[in-house]
Amino acid sequence: MKVLKKYAELTKEKTRLNAELNKVKQEMKEIEEEVLEYFAENGIDNIKVNGLTLYPKSQVWASAKTDEELKVLIENGHADLVEEKVNTHSLSALVREMLEQTEQKTLEELPEWTEILNISEKFTIGHRSS
Numbered sequence: 001m002k003v004l005k006k007y008a009e010l011t012k013e014k015t016r017l018n019a020e021l022n023k024v025k026q027e028m029k030e031i032e033e034e035v036l037e038y039f040a041e042n043g044i045d046n047i048k049v050n051g052l053t054l055y056p057k058s059q060v061w062a063s064a065k066t067d068e069e070l071k072v073l074i075e076n077g078h079a080d081l082v083e084e085k086v087n088t089h090s091l092s093a094l095v096r097e098m099l100e101q102t103e104q105k106t107l108e109e110l111p112e113w114t115e116i117l118n119i120s121e122k123f124t125i126g127h128r129s130s
Contacts, residue, residue: 035125048130057126062095062119063088069116076113095119
């Protein structure tokens with residue numbers, strides 16, 4: 001019986017901590033745009049605050065718009081990404097790799113065939129111990 005009580009206590013604690021974590025995540029999400037604006041307005045790449053280095057980071061995601069347009073991927077040598085559906089993570093990795101090879105690292109510099117893709121770039125705040 002003792003182990004059951006302990007398990008129940010731990011379950012309650014886990015639920016409480018998850019709720020607290022979700023609240024913290026929501027608060028961070030609510031101010032993230034303001035933090036991104038701070039970096040942009042002040043022209044800084046990173047800043048040390050309270051033992052963390054904060055920095056803006058970008059993630060590029062890509063997905064095929066329609067099944068017919070998947071043929072363009074195949075025709076351009078990327079058939080390995082096409083199954084019954086496109087592997088979004090692999091496709092996004094391909095787009096990020098192609099982006100790294102461009103001069104200015106902008107979406108506009110990607111090959112013309114990528115126009116068939118939904119490509120989005122999401123900016124968030126990264127952190128690491130400093």
